[in-house]
Amino acid sequence: MSSSKSLFIGGEWVAASDGGVREIHSPHDNALVATVSEATKEDSLRAIAAARASFDSGVFTSWPLLARCEFVEKIADLIDRDAEILAGLESGDTAKRMIEARYDMADIAATFRHFASLGKKLHDRTVDVGDPKITSKIVHEAVGVCALIGPWNYPLLQISWKVAPALVSGCSFIVKPSELTPSTAIHLMKLLAEAGLPAGVANLILGGGATAGAPLTEDPRVDLVSFTGGLVTGKRIMATAAQTVKKVALELGGKNPNIIFADADIDAAIDNAVTAAFLHSGQVCSAGTRLLVEESIHDRVVNEIVRRAGEIHLGGPRDEQAETGPLISEGHLKKIEEYMQNAIADGARLLVGGKRATRSDLKNGWYFEPTVLDGCTTKMSCVQDESFGPILTVETFSTKEEAVALGNDTIYGLSGAVWSRDEGKAQEVAAKLRHGTIWVNDYGPYRPQAEWGGFKASGVGRELGEHGLSEYLETKHIWTNNKPARSGWFLDRSESTDDGKGSTQ
Numbered sequence: 001m002s003s004s005k006s007l008f009i010g011g012e013w014v015a016a017s018d019g020g021v022r023e024i025h026s027p028h029d030n031a032l033v034a035t036v037s038e039a040t041k042e043d044s045l046r047a048i049a050a051a052r053a054s055f056d057s058g059v060f061t062s063w064p065l066l067a068r069c070e071f072v073e074k075i076a077d078l079i080d081r082d083a084e085i086l087a088g089l090e091s092g093d094t095a096k097r098m099i100e101a102r103y104d105m106a107d108i109a110a111t112f113r114h115f116a117s118l119g120k121k122l123h124d125r126t127v128d129v130g131d132p133k134i135t136s137k138i139v140h141e142a143v144g145v146c147a148l149i150g151p152w153n154y155p156l157l158q159i160s161w162k163v164a165p166a167l168v169s170g171c172s173f174i175v176k177p178s179e180l181t182p183s184t185a186i187h188l189m190k191l192l193a194e195a196g197l198p199a200g201v202a203n204l205i206l207g208g209g210a211t212a213g214a215p216l217t218e219d220p221r222v223d224l225v226s227f228t229g230g231l232v233t234g235k236r237i238m239a240t241a242a243q244t245v246k247k248v249a250l251e252l253g254g255k256n257p258n259i260i261f262a263d264a265d266i267d268a269a270i271d272n273a274v275t276a277a278f279l280h281s282g283q284v285c286s287a288g289t290r291l292l293v294e295e296s297i298h299d300r301v302v303n304e305i306v307r308r309a310g311e312i313h314l315g316g317p318r319d320e321q322a323e324t325g326p327l328i329s330e331g332h333l334k335k336i337e338e339y340m341q342n343a344i345a346d347g348a349r350l351l352v353g354g355k356r357a358t359r360s361d362l363k364n365g366w367y368f369e370p371t372v373l374d375g376c377t378t379k380m381s382c383v384q385d386e387s388f389g390p391i392l393t394v395e396t397f398s399t400k401e402e403a404v405a406l407g408n409d410t411i412y413g414l415s416g417a418v419w420s421r422d423e424g425k426a427q428e429v430a431a432k433l434r435h436g437t438i439w440v441n442d443y444g445p446y447r448p449q450a451e452w453g454g455f456k457a458s459g460v461g462r463e464l465g466e467h468g469l470s471e472y473l474e475t476k477h478i479w480t481n482n483k484p485a486r487s488g489w490f491l492d493r494s495e496s497t498d499d500g501k502g503s504t505q
């Protein structure tokens with residue numbers, strides 16, 4: 001897809017105000033896949049103005065809730081209709097395998113359907129205040145204008161977790177996908193327009209975080225910033241948003257412990273540990289990048305994971321043999337190489353991988369071999385810092401208390417897993433881990449019906465589930481006195497009696 005008019009502002013496809021464009025290159029072979037507009041600060045301000053005007057006009061909030069929910073269901077149908085096109089665009093930008101991109105599109109349609117169905121159950125509440133002449137009602141209203149800022153690893157999926165509840169709520173919004181992965185967000189805007197969304201409700205800004213993204217977090221006309229991305233950017237956005245007291249919802253990184261006890265189903269645990277660490281080459285916020293294995297089974301588990309990691313077939317989006325793909329960019333590959341050097345300098349033992357892929361057909365892409373580091377401790381940067389690459393660190397423990405202490409010894413708190421056949425032990429450890437999602441004898445599944453988000457530095461708020469809709473709603477209390485009367489709190493001296501005491505009736 002290539003267009004010099006790929007910003008969507010106020011219902012129009014427009015070019016950047018300075019005519020700027022950005023080329024998108026495939027991480028697989030660096031081939032050009034798209035050329036899109038590169039927004040300026042001025043473009044972002046115009047998008048905010050369009051969103052604000054549409055919200056303040058009531059053009060969308062005036063739709064009955066049911067009509068908005070039906071609209072969101074229609075978007076799910078259009079995503080199903082265009083799933084192959086969308087998957088192609090997504091795998092073009094990210095070089096993820098088509099099969100993974102197709103799964104993502106199915107998840108995205110399910111997300112829209114979940115929020116439509118949840119919206120239909122949204123209702124006002126009447127509060128009994130113990131006074132028959134008072135009607136006390138709790139109602140929900142759209143939060144206002146939202147900046148929806150997304151990352152590059154699951155570009156449309158992460159945006160859909162924000163767009164679907166924003167639509168159900170009646171918000172107007174500006175979407176800002178990662179500068180590296182704009183194509184599916186462009187197509188989503190086309191679907192919203194096709195389905196009849198009023199102009200100005202949905203706007204799209206493409207471009208760099210500092211130029212196109214930052215104004216969305218600074219401007220007082222924006223009421224909520226919902227951001228998915230890295231910790232450093234998340235902190236910056238939170239600090240900026242504080243200046244105008246915006247609401248913030250943050251989905252940040254993770255350093256997720258995958259704990260295997262000796263009494264686990266070892267075969268299932270090993271297979272899932274390989275998937276948890278190396279799916280999408282580790283570019284997954286909930287990747288199981290920290291293996292915590294009970295000492296007595298260390299060699300058996302680690303030897304097998306190392307064997308499996310060494311056999312993973314890397315390849316591009318249309319390589320039928322490929323099991324995972326490249327990193328997103330050359331810059332990210334360089335960061336992973338530096339991360340590796342620090343890990344080795346800290347004393348981690350490299351068991352497999354640890355370098356760029358050497359196969360000749362991968363030489364133009366950003367491929368890094370699946371890597372296992374043993375002998376790791378929580379003092380090492382490779383255990384504390386998110387790599388967002390295919391690097392698995394191994395730590396050992398000998399008691400469940402130690403497993404819990406290690407699993408919680410991180411600033412992050414996004415997700416983790418426990419493997420044990422002892423149900424009581426597994427549930428006890430799950431309860432003690434301070435992470436937003438815990439899998440017991442499983443790794444990775446999520447469903448739009450269940451909340452997703454992090455404890456501690458992994459974020460603020462929750463997406464999906466019921467909470468994921470609440471983020472986009474304000475709660476208002478309407479108190480109606482059906483028999484108005486004077487409050488009588490202060491003395492009304494015009495009615496003073498001779499003895500100087502006012503009436504309180």
Ligand code: NAP
Pocket residue numbers: 149150151152153154158176177178179180207208209210213214215217228229230231233234236237251252253254284285286386388414453454458459
């Ligand atoms: P990132 O570098 O933080 O960027 C995320 C988005 O923020 C991009 O669109 C980026 O624009 C924009 N941005 C950067 N600076 C900004 C600023 N000052 N103001 C406003 N926007 C700004 O993250 P990423 O590298 O794309 O994504 C990887 C991270 O996302 C990982 O840490 C991962 O764990 C996290 N993640 C978390 C979840 C979750 O559910 N918790 C899910 C997926 C990913 P650019 O186009 O310039 O980059």
